[in-house]
Amino acid sequence: MSDLAPLTGEPLALDLVNTRPGTGDLLTAPDDLRAWWALQADRLPDDVPRDAGPEDLSAVLAVREHVAAALDRVRRGEEPLAADLDALNTAQRAAPAISELAWRDGTVRLTRRRTGPPGPRLAAWLAEAAAELLADPAVTRIRKCEADDCVMLFLPAHPRRRWCSAARCGNRARVARHYRRHKAG
Numbered sequence: 001m002s003d004l005a006p007l008t009g010e011p012l013a014l015d016l017v018n019t020r021p022g023t024g025d026l027l028t029a030p031d032d033l034r035a036w037w038a039l040q041a042d043r044l045p046d047d048v049p050r051d052a053g054p055e056d057l058s059a060v061l062a063v064r065e066h067v068a069a070a071l072d073r074v075r076r077g078e079e080p081l082a083a084d085l086d087a088l089n090t091a092q093r094a095a096p097a098i099s100e101l102a103w104r105d106g107t108v109r110l111t112r113r114r115t116g117p118p119g120p121r122l123a124a125w126l127a128e129a130a131a132e133l134l135a136d137p138a139v140t141r142i143r144k145c146e147a148d149d150c151v152m153l154f155l156p157a158h159p160r161r162r163w164c165s166a167a168r169c170g171n172r173a174r175v176a177r178h179y180r181r182h183k184a185g
Contacts (some may be wrong), residue, residue, distance in 0.1 A: 012125075013129045017067055017153055045111075063100070092121040099111070134175050
């Protein structure tokens with residue numbers, strides 16, 4: 001993964017789309033995928049595999065492209081392309097989800113898991129997260145960061161939020177504004 005740390009903490013589907021900032025792609029190799037997966041480990045039910053390969057990365061990148069395209073349209077109130085929705089549905093079907101029952105600590109426990117190789121499983125979880133986000137009415141509130149050189153998306157918890165991250169883009173914008181004011185004076 002590049003020196004730029006990925007933006008995390010947004011809905012999972014946005015975190016995936018945000019792995020392609022304006023400075024380049026953060027998911028260019030299987031090691032990058034494993035590193036990003038580890039950052040998201042508390043939000044994903046599967047453990048990070050030690051052996052994720054190029055085909056696993058390809059499955060996740062395909063989901064990312066379709067999520068980005070569908071989000072771009074839906075957040076503007078436009079109908080997403082059928083091909084994007086079909087691809088997300090196909091990704092979910094590639095690793096079927098089952099609700100597995102087990103007896104633990106004196107009670108029946110339900111665990112949802114997916115079957116198949118690591119990449120398709122991760123792609124299916126991500127496609128499912130995208131489906132939930134696309135169907136959520138809040139999707140129209142998703143914004144693009146207002147920093148000139150940033151392409152990150154975020155779902156603002158506060159209506160006055162302007163940047164993907166106050167520490168990243170917010171500070172840079174404030175410093176630039178301060179510099180312009182003092183340079184003019």
